[in-house]
Amino acid sequence: MENWIILNKVLILLFIIINGIRGIIDSLSWFVFALICYFCINIAVYIFKQKMLKWIFFLLSITLSILAYVFIHPLFIFLLPLSLIELSSHIIERKWVPLAISVIPIFYIEKALQPEYFLIAISSFIIFNIATKYQIVMLKNEQQIDAMRKSIQKLTKNLNENNEYIRQSEYTFKLEERNRISQEIHDKIGHSMTGALIQMEAAKRLLEIDKEKAMELLQNAINISSDGIENIRLTLKNMKPPTAQVGIHRMKLFLEEFSSKHHIKTALTHHGNMDILSPIQWKIIHENITESLTNSLKYSTATFISVDMKVLNKLIRVEVKDNGSGADKIKKGLGIIGMEERAASIHGKVIIDGTNGFSVTTLLPID
Numbered sequence: 001m002e003n004w005i006i007l008n009k010v011l012i013l014l015f016i017i018i019n020g021i022r023g024i025i026d027s028l029s030w031f032v033f034a035l036i037c038y039f040c041i042n043i044a045v046y047i048f049k050q051k052m053l054k055w056i057f058f059l060l061s062i063t064l065s066i067l068a069y070v071f072i073h074p075l076f077i078f079l080l081p082l083s084l085i086e087l088s089s090h091i092i093e094r095k096w097v098p099l100a101i102s103v104i105p106i107f108y109i110e111k112a113l114q115p116e117y118f119l120i121a122i123s124s125f126i127i128f129n130i131a132t133k134y135q136i137v138m139l140k141n142e143q144q145i146d147a148m149r150k151s152i153q154k155l156t157k158n159l160n161e162n163n164e165y166i167r168q169s170e171y172t173f174k175l176e177e178r179n180r181i182s183q184e185i186h187d188k189i190g191h192s193m194t195g196a197l198i199q200m201e202a203a204k205r206l207l208e209i210d211k212e213k214a215m216e217l218l219q220n221a222i223n224i225s226s227d228g229i230e231n232i233r234l235t236l237k238n239m240k241p242p243t244a245q246v247g248i249h250r251m252k253l254f255l256e257e258f259s260s261k262h263h264i265k266t267a268l269t270h271h272g273n274m275d276i277l278s279p280i281q282w283k284i285i286h287e288n289i290t291e292s293l294t295n296s297l298k299y300s301t302a303t304f305i306s307v308d309m310k311v312l313n314k315l316i317r318v319e320v321k322d323n324g325s326g327a328d329k330i331k332k333g334l335g336i337i338g339m340e341e342r343a344a345s346i347h348g349k350v351i352i353d354g355t356n357g358f359s360v361t362t363l364l365p366i367d
Helices: 002-020 028-047 051-071 074-091 097-108 111-206 211-239 243-262 279-300 334-344
Strands: 265-271 304-311 315-322 349-353 358-365
Touching: 028 051, 028 074, 051 074, 074 097, 074 111, 097 111, 111 211, 243 265, 243 279, 279 304, 279 315, 279 334, 279 358, 334 349, 334 358
Parallel strands: 265 304
Antiparallel strands: 304 315, 315 358, 349 358
């Protein structure tokens, strides 16, 4: 706002200097002195922020303009309207009152200056109001930016805290799991192996003295070792998550990353017993879904992609469908051919439909 008003004052000053330089050679020093005083007073208006000081400087500017008009040069009266507008706008809130106040002196100045004075008063009022509205908009935008910055800082802080909590939770979970596995191995497998070792050491000593007893001890050691191996197998089985759980979790994570990266909504639904899917079937399904998402991203202009997995009686059906433009004629490129070859490797097939959006359905037989 200040820049616009200062520019307006500078333009008025230039107008006064250019038009008033004639006929003032005798009083040139006072002319320059008045201009410097006016300039200093109006710069001080924007330096000091207290209302009372601003009013004092506005009054000084008005007084200087009137005195310079009377005693130095008539053109100094053109500096009066903007000072009156600025002062009255700080006191009176009504929009048109400052303009009316700035026009009042027109009845007391020389008639030759009245048209120019009126134009300067109108232009000063317009520029002042434009600058005021601009300042209000700028202040509002700054407040919104500050609020958004604080909100972003708060969200970032919460995100960092959540990430730190997740890291700590994962680390604690890993330590607890390692401790559980270590304790389980020590309690079950360690004791079994120690008992078997003791039995074998005793059998070694009795091998030449009492073969029957040695054979009995060896058989006990074999039984204990068998139990230990079974415990190892059960422990590993309990540690290893089901294939279905790994596959579904990996698929959800992949779709979330895809949606976040490309700003396309995705949805995953699954029905039936996912535990019967073999690792090779999961691999083919994941690769075909990846290829289908890539094709939708490139060609369909879709905003939503759904992935539906169903385990039926004799086959597995996986459909990837988008809400894009679709295609009347489907041209098979390397991506579609690759999907068909992957499915055919385990006697499955791929069905493609472009009539309502674009859908790729993978059918795999259940062994």
